[in-house]
Amino acid sequence: MNDKSSLTPRATPDEIAGILRDRIKEGALRTGDRLPTQAALAEQFGVERGTVRHALQRLQADGLLTNVSKGSPPQVAPAPDTRGAGGSRAARSILGPRLVAAFGEPQVRVDVACLTAETLMTALGEPLRRVYEGADRPESVHLRVLLPLLDQDFDYPSPDKGWGHDEQLDAAVKERSRSQRAAQQTVLTNTVAGLRRSGIDARVDFGYTLGTPTRKAYLLNRRVALVGHYIPGRFLREIEDYEGTNPVPLCDVEGFDTPMFVFDAEGEGEQGAFVRAEQTMFDAVWDHVARSQA
Structure with a gap:
């Protein structure tokens, strides 16, 4: 399908997003369908x-x-409110509303341990919009983001056949991770700078550890914990500067779709103890294990 005729000479991201949004809503693209690669869409x-x-x-x-993500063929997502087994919800649908609630308080503390900062970066959109529109006005915002060191061979993302079979692919996969990390950290740093310019005491700190994270956790205002486990699988990823723009099979995870469970310190049973234990562990890793330089 070619939609050039419906676009202005210099099409904007909003125009292209509108066309793709219509395809999804009308059923031309269904849940689970993969879109063409970014290169193919650009040509289209x-x-x-x-x-x-x-x-x-x-x-x-x-x-x-x-x-x-940079160079990857996207996939049509399930409905945002789709629940997983045992009451879990995908990270992309659960984090945003929880961040909105956290940003409604005077002092905002967000501690994150994850493989990448992509879900956090995207989920901050709605709470930031509310801040800039004046709906919420925290006095301070402090983000601490714990990420794996890049100078190591990750279990995922990694070449499908493992490291060491193709030196060119090894280098391309690592460069992909580096470029994604740099872009995400730049966005978060600029986000916090924007809050400071609006008069909010805001900062973001990054810490780095060895090993590939097996789970992701978000700790909000030291009272709510969102915890989920990464599920490795075989995914086709487009790797720039490797075999043109042909997708390459990698062992990887879908961070946006990681099933997350919510624990509230004010909830019933042992939830409060679990939240406190998660926070204590994060603080200890941050203070005694994490490195301040990537």
């Missing part, structure tokens, strides 16, 4: 890949797509 719409990437990121922020 007659624009640069960066324009397509921004359009896809908008749809991801709306919960319509998953697996939107």
Whole structure:
């Protein structure tokens, strides 16, 4: 399908996002369907890949797509309120509303331990919008983000056949991780700078540890814990500068779709003790294990 005729000479990300959004709503693209690669979409719409990437990121922020990252073919997401087994919900649908609630308090503390900062980066959109529109006005915002050191061979993402079989692929996969990390940290740093310019006492700190995280955790205002386990699988990823733009099989995880469980310190039973234990562990790792330089 070619939609060039419906676009202005210099199509914007919003125009492209609108066309793709309509395809999803009308059923031309269904849950689980993979879109063409970013390179193919750029050719289809007659624009640069960066324009397509921004359009896809908008749809991801709306919960319509998953697996939107530099050079990866995205996938149509399930409905945002889809629940997993045992009452879990996908990270992309549960984190945003919880962050909105956290940003409604005077002092905002968000501690994150994860493989990448992509879910956090995307989920901050709605609470930030509320802050800038004046709906919420915290006095301070402090983010601590715990990430794995990049100078190591991750269990995921990694080449499907393992490290050491193809030196060129090894280098390309690691460069992909580096470029994604740099982009995400830049966005978070700029986000906090914007809060400071609006008069809020805001900061973000990054810490780094060895090993590949097996789970992701978000601790909000030291009272709520969102915890989920990464589920490795075989995924096709587009790797720049490797075999053109053909997707390559990698062992990887879908961070946006990680099933998350919520624990509230004010909840019933042992939830309070669990939240306190999670916070104590994060604080100890941050103080005694994490490195301040990547």
